[in-house]
Amino acid sequence: MRILLVEDDVMIGEAVVKGLSRASHAVDWLQDGEDARHAPEDVAYDCILLDLGLPGIDGSTLLSLWRREKVTTPVIILTARDGLSDRVAGLDGGADDYVVKPFELSELMARIRAVTRRQGGGSDSRLSNGVLTLDQATREVTVKNADGSLTPVTLTSREFALLEALLMRPGAVLSRESLENRIYSFDDEIESNAVEYIIHTLRKKVGAEQIKNVRGAGWKVQKAGSGAL
Secondary structure (H helix, E strand, C coil), X not given: CEEEEECCXXXXXXXXXHHHHHCCCEEEEECCHHHHCCHHHHCCCCEXXXXXXXXXXXXXXXXXXXXXXXXXXXXXXXXXXXXXXXXXXXXXXXXXXXXXXXXXXXXXXXXXXXXXXXXXXXXXXXXXXXXXXXXXXXXXXXXXXXXXXXXXXXXXXXXXXXXXXXXXXXXXXXXXXXXXXXXXXXXXXXXXCHHHHHHHHHHHHHCHHHCXXXXXXXXXXXXXXXXXX
């Protein structure tokens, strides 16, 4: 997933970026509310982690501006303000969840999965098209064989992130640019054939027939029950 972190505390920011990156997420970290003002318009983020006490534009105002402009990206507030009135105000202001500092990274990642599932209409941490199954919580990936048995597959972080992007929209063709935006942050250097290489190695592991190349458009995985690609 591509995640926007808006947090001015360097220690917290570094820890969150490190933890989410290890979990195969691409994280863009901004430390000023003014810098983050138009970020959701430029990138289709899966989730935004938003501190309230920001320089430039405070988090509450930022959230109000985004919601007024119809930014529907799930937002999780990260704050030291743990009063009931603060939580109610944040949720009423358009936040999808509220995490009080200090927090465990495992809890934050669970909440990210929860708000993105609600956004996509899912009910658990697994993404599946009937053949490929990816568990966002355990990071396990399996391929269903013709006899019904399951073969576990070990993926690199990039392979996992790319497969996750495809399985979040089964049947949809995702372009190279779209996939780059989902698996790389703006600090990453992207080689011209990076996505093609990841697709190549991923196909070797899950089966070439599971990821179809739509010439000139991009790649897709089949929808559940749709038969052959």
